[in-house]
Each structure stands twice: as structure tokens, then as C-alpha cells.
Amino acid sequence: VSYLNQFADLINITLVFATALLFGALGGIVSERSGVTNIAIEGLMTVGAFASAVATYYMEQADMPGPAPWVGLVAAAALGMAFAWIHAVASITFKADQVISGIVINFLAAGFTVYLVKLLFQGAGQTETLNAVFTKWAIPGLSAIPFFGRAVFTAYPTTYIAMILVFVVYYVLFRTPFGLRLRSVGEHPSAAATAGIRVLRVRYIAVLLSGALAGLGGATITLTTTSNFSHNSISGQGFIALAAVIFGKWNPLGALGATLFFGFAQALNNWIQLFSWSRSIPQEFIFMLPYVLTILVLAGAVGKARMPSALGEPYDPGKR
Amino acid sequence: MGKLLKWIGSDSAVVSLAAILLGLVCGAIIMLAGGYNPVAAYIALFQKVFGSRYDFGETIREITPLIFTGLSVAFAFRTGLFNIGAEGQFLIGMTGATFIGVKLSGLPWIVHAPLAVIVGAVAGGLWGAIAGWLKASRGVNEVITTIMLNWIALFFSNYITSAFLLQPGQQRSYMIRDSASMSIPWLAEAFGNARLHWGTPVALLGAAVFYVILWRTKLGYELRAVGHNPHAAQYAGMNVNRRIIAAMFAAGIFAGLAGVFEVLGVFHYQTVMAGSPGYGFDGIAVALLGMNNPLGVVLGAALFGGLTYGSAGMSFGADVPPEIIRIVIGSVIFFVATQGIVRYVLLPFYRRRGKEVAKA
Numbered sequence A: 001v002s003y004l005n006q007f008a009d010l011i012n013i014t015l016v017f018a019t020a021l022l023f024g025a026l027g028g029i030v031s032e033r034s035g036v037t038n039i040a041i042e043g044l045m046t047v048g049a050f051a052s053a054v055a056t057y058y059m060e061q062a063d064m065p066g067p068a069p070w071v072g073l074v075a076a077a078a079l080g081m082a083f084a085w086i087h088a089v090a091s092i093t094f095k096a097d098q099v100i101s102g103i104v105i106n107f108l109a110a111g112f113t114v115y116l117v118k119l120l121f122q123g124a125g126q127t128e129t130l131n132a133v134f135t136k137w138a139i140p141g142l143s144a145i146p147f148f149g150r151a152v153f154t155a156y157p158t159t160y161i162a163m164i165l166v167f168v169v170y171y172v173l174f175r176t177p178f179g180l181r182l183r184s185v186g187e188h189p190s191a192a193a194t195a196g197i198r199v200l201r202v203r204y205i206a207v208l209l210s211g212a213l214a215g216l217g218g219a220t221i222t223l224t225t226t227s228n229f230s231h232n233s234i235s236g237q238g239f240i241a242l243a244a245v246i247f248g249k250w251n252p253l254g255a256l257g258a259t260l261f262f263g264f265a266q267a268l269n270n271w272i273q274l275f276s277w278s279r280s281i282p283q284e285f286i287f288m289l290p291y292v293l294t295i296l297v298l299a300g301a302v303g304k305a306r307m308p309s310a311l312g313e314p315y316d317p318g319k320r
Numbered sequence B: 001m002g003k004l005l006k007w008i009g010s011d012s013a014v015v016s017l018a019a020i021l022l023g024l025v026c027g028a029i030i031m032l033a034g035g036y037n038p039v040a041a042y043i044a045l046f047q048k049v050f051g052s053r054y055d056f057g058e059t060i061r062e063i064t065p066l067i068f069t070g071l072s073v074a075f076a077f078r079t080g081l082f083n084i085g086a087e088g089q090f091l092i093g094m095t096g097a098t099f100i101g102v103k104l105s106g107l108p109w110i111v112h113a114p115l116a117v118i119v120g121a122v123a124g125g126l127w128g129a130i131a132g133w134l135k136a137s138r139g140v141n142e143v144i145t146t147i148m149l150n151w152i153a154l155f156f157s158n159y160i161t162s163a164f165l166l167q168p169g170q171q172r173s174y175m176i177r178d179s180a181s182m183s184i185p186w187l188a189e190a191f192g193n194a195r196l197h198w199g200t201p202v203a204l205l206g207a208a209v210f211y212v213i214l215w216r217t218k219l220g221y222e223l224r225a226v227g228h229n230p231h232a233a234q235y236a237g238m239n240v241n242r243r244i245i246a247a248m249f250a251a252g253i254f255a256g257l258a259g260v261f262e263v264l265g266v267f268h269y270q271t272v273m274a275g276s277p278g279y280g281f282d283g284i285a286v287a288l289l290g291m292n293n294p295l296g297v298v299l300g301a302a303l304f305g306g307l308t309y310g311s312a313g314m315s316f317g318a319d320v321p322p323e324i325i326r327i328v329i330g331s332v333i334f335f336v337a338t339q340g341i342v343r344y345v346l347l348p349f350y351r352r353r354g355k356e357v358a359k360a
Helices: A002-033 A041-061 A068-093 A098-120 A157-175 A177-187 A189-194 A199-226 A237-247 A252-272 A276-280 A283-298 B002-033 B038-050 B053-078 B086-103 B109-138 B142-165 B185-190 B199-216 B218-228 B230-235 B240-267 B279-289 B294-317 B324-337 B339-359
Strands: none
Touching (some): A002 A041, A002 A157, A002 A177, A002 A199, A002 A237, A041 A068, A041 A237, A068 A098, A068 B324, A098 B279, A098 B324, A157 A177, A157 A199, A157 A252, A177 A199, A237 A283, A237 B142, A252 A283, A283 B109, A283 B142, B002 B324, B002 B339, B038 B053, B053 B086, B053 B199, B053 B218, B053 B240, B053 B279, B086 B109, B086 B142, B109 B142, B199 B218, B199 B294, B218 B240, B240 B279, B279 B294, B279 B324, B324 B339
């Protein structure tokens, strides 16, 4: 029974790690499906983590610990959108190279957040440790099921939100007119424009949505894992999310699978350290796994991926 | 035709300068908003860079790897490739040099040091060539593969360091042997023991080699042709795939050299790193600002290296968090990338100039 419980705990930790990645990956999918490359996910998650930490901290100071983490989530989505807007202005309106624009966001996010943290917290390199972070919710009834209750139905609220969002994003992308428009501007913007779709506007909406989603991903890390924000809170999770976008073939359900897998690799890495035999395995190779898999997927060694046709191309109405 | 090129050149130089100014202005606005004095901060930055011989020497030390990584990104750009992987190539080059520097012994300097440089450079080159090969043979976009290879390089370097080179009880490798050192002790002494090394002249030489290869050889012509239009290059009988791999190999050598000299010239050991040092990413900024031209890269590296090193002075001299300089650098790249905004800002000046020309 204790083995079973340990395995349930492993799945539970997997969900914690996967949630942040899942938000980031959903953001990446929405943006890239509309034809805008988004390697800024890392930076957008960084500002999200920062905004949620600061908002939650001030709510605590105002003696409102109950709604504090929820305000943190909203702040994260808002600041994520603000930074995504910079990406949109540069890469959609001014037709800057989308990769460069994404790098700029990552640069700005890293500088801006640490600068403000030092400004707000008297020169400290990280925010104060938060107390009013999320606690795990046990779903009444379901959490009493043996094994599954412990593994799946006792999780942070962000995990439930992310899981619901997977299906929402899937439904919107593939079952609504807006989703069809969004995908069409990512596949063939000129044809979409001919059909009366306002390409630039749809892309703007997509990029802003991706900022909000990635911001939530960053907030998840602050409010469920680290309980504060520092310069290395995100440290590459945004790029793993990007890897999950590709591994999941630009599909929300695929991304769910990919993030669960990457989350499992991370959780396993923490989990096996409880056992002495694990010291003989270099953990660097486990850290590498998501990145190696992404390359293998792209190289066609693990199934073929097809990216949106117009990905990375600014839309220029005057161009044939 | 020559005149036209000259005009474009000067125009883009104006845009670069305007972008730098706008970036500094953005930084100043953010400092003002934070209640800091931007003038005092920029003066402190300037004083930090030029304040003493030691600081000036250290600024040169800071600039050197940026020249290499800037050349790396620019070289790939000229062949139409976006090398975001300079960071990883840097790490692999560094690891190769550390390995040779620590593991071999009993060799004279004239053999050991160059061998460490060459092994590191080739290791970086091969790491770059992986992305080139994936692009050439499997059609995988190099942007994504190089990002992923950066992380793999980080963990792989840490693995090599901690599994084979680790000094017991430390989070770093053994020191490299003196026979592998690329420091220049007499020059360092002249600059108040700033860590000056042979990497700086090699980087400048690298900029010259960059120019000669791309504009004075058949290979360079082909590389640029592939960059302009791979289909036309293919039709003209060039082996596009092999040129792509060659370009990424060369780019990897440049970035690898940056890491090589950080170990052999500056630190003399390699740490187990929590994150990438960032020279490769800064190289992207340097290449952009330098318009992918070797002289421009050297100037861009001088600017970014100076800003980065001087930012430490801002926190001591004016109490401004040095991270502000990341915002300045980010804004500069933003304005270089979105030239539309810069041209819009410059529009009134251009109009006036146009009128003067019309009057004359």
C-alpha cells in the first residue's frame, strides 16, 4: 500500500509541475496557430510570476489573504497581456522579425521584473515569501476514491483551471468561427483577408490571449511551487512549454500529453532522490529529456509535426 | 550602385544610433519613474568604464566574448540562418577547453594552449553543425533546435564538469594547468591586474577572417548566395545543404571561442552552472545592432560590453539596480528590430533635411 501511495504522490507532483507548463503551452498554441511565433513565453511567464507575487504580497499586507492568490492570478494575466502587447506591436504592426521581438520580450521581462523587485523590496533580489498562496483542494467525494483521490483529486485550483482550459482552448480553436478565423490567418493570411477576416486584429487578439495564458503559467509557479519571485523562478520553463507546443503538434490535447510527460520527468527527478540508488544516475540527463525529445519530434524520429504554414511571417497586405 | 549602397549604409547607421539613443531614453524614463536620477546613473556608468585602468581592462574583458558571439550570430545570419544557439556553442566550447586544460599535463605551452583552443573551437563548431545538419537533412527550423540545444548544452556541460573534472568539495572544475593558460600577465599588470587575455586579439582577427571568408572567397560568395535566395543558389549548382552545415559549423566555432577564452583566459576553471551566462543571447543583440557586419559587430560588442560592465557602477554610484541595463539593451534591440518606429521618430528630421536639399 505504501508503494501505491508513493506512486500517487508522484502523480500528484507531476500535476503540479505540468500545470505551469500547460498554461505556457496553451499560450504558445494560441499565438502560433495565428501565425505569430512566440518564443517570448519564457518572458511572459516571468512577468506573470512577478505580477502574481507582488499582487499577492500587497493583498496580504492589506490583510486580505483569502482573495490574495486570486488577485495574483488576475494581475499575472494582465501583466502578461501588457508584455504580449509589446510583442504584438513589434511583430504585427511594425512587421519586426517575430523571433527577435520574442527575444526582446525575454530580455525586457528579465530586466524589468528584477529591477522592480529591487525597487519594491528595498534592494532584495527576491520578493518576500508569501503566505497566502494556494492550498490543495480535495474535491468532495472524488478525493475519497482510493489512489485516484490522492493522486488526482487533491490538487491546486490552478491545476483544475488549466485542465478545463485545455478543453476550452480546444473547443474554441476547432469548433467555433473565431477559432476557424484564428487558424486561417495562421495558415494563409492572404486568403483569410480575401474572405473578409481582419488578419491583424485576429493576430492581435491571439497574441494578447497567449500573454494572459502564459502569465497564468508564471503565477502558477509562484503561487504553488516557489512562494516567492526571484530572477530564477522560471529558469527555462517557458522554453519547455514551447517544446510542449511542438511535441504536442500545436494541439491543446497534444500539449496536455506533452506537459504531463515533461512534468512527470521533473517530478520523477525529485522523487527518485528520496532513494539512495538514484545517486548513480546523472540527473543532468533527466533535465535534458524535454529538449532532446523536442528535437527528435521535429526531426521526424517520433512522429511528424506540421507547423502552421504562415508561422513566423508578418502579414503584409501589399505583398503577393 | 556603389553610391546607393553607401546611402543605405549611412541610413542604417543613423537608425542604429537613433535606436541606441531611444534605448537610453527608455532606461532614463524607467529610472525616473522609479525615483532614481538617470543623469547620475549614466555618469556613474561612464565613470565605471573609464574610471581606472583596471576597470577599462575589465571592460575589454567583458567585450571580448561578445565580439565572438556577435560574429557567430552574424555569420549564420549572412547564410540566412538564425543562430540562437550561440549560448550552447559557447558552453560546449568552454567545456572542451576546460577538459583539455585540466586533463592533459606535461605539455609545453606552445602545444597545450593552442590545442585547448582548437578542441574547444571545434567542439563548439560541431555543436552548431548539429543544428545545421538537422536543418539541411530533416528540414527542421534552426531557431527551435538551437534553443533546445542551448539547454542540452547547459546540462551536458554540467555533467562533464561534475562527472570528470570536479574538484572535490567544490562546485567547480579543477584549475586548468598553467601550460593551457591564455592570460597575458604583463598586459594584465599594466591594467591593474584586469584579466586581459589572448582572446581579444583573436576576436579582432576573427572579425577580419569573417570579412575575408564572406566577401573574398568562393565559399563566402556561396554562403551569402544561400542566404539571399536558397532556391536560386541551388539552381546555380551550389550544394545548399552543405553550405548550411558549413555556416553553422563556422558560427559554432566563433561562439565556441568565446567560451574557450573565458576559461583559458579569464577564470581558469569551469563552474557547475545553474543557468547560462548569457553571452550567446547578448551576441544576438550585438549582431543585430552591428547590422551583421564585422566592424559593426565589434562596435556593437563594445557598446553592450561597456553598458554591462558599467552597470555595476550604477548600483554603487547611483544606487540604481543594474538590471536597468537589461531593459536598455532590450529596448535598443526592440528599436533596431522595429525600424518603422525609429523612422517615424526620425521623420521630422528627414523632412527638414529634405527641405534644405530642395532649397539648395
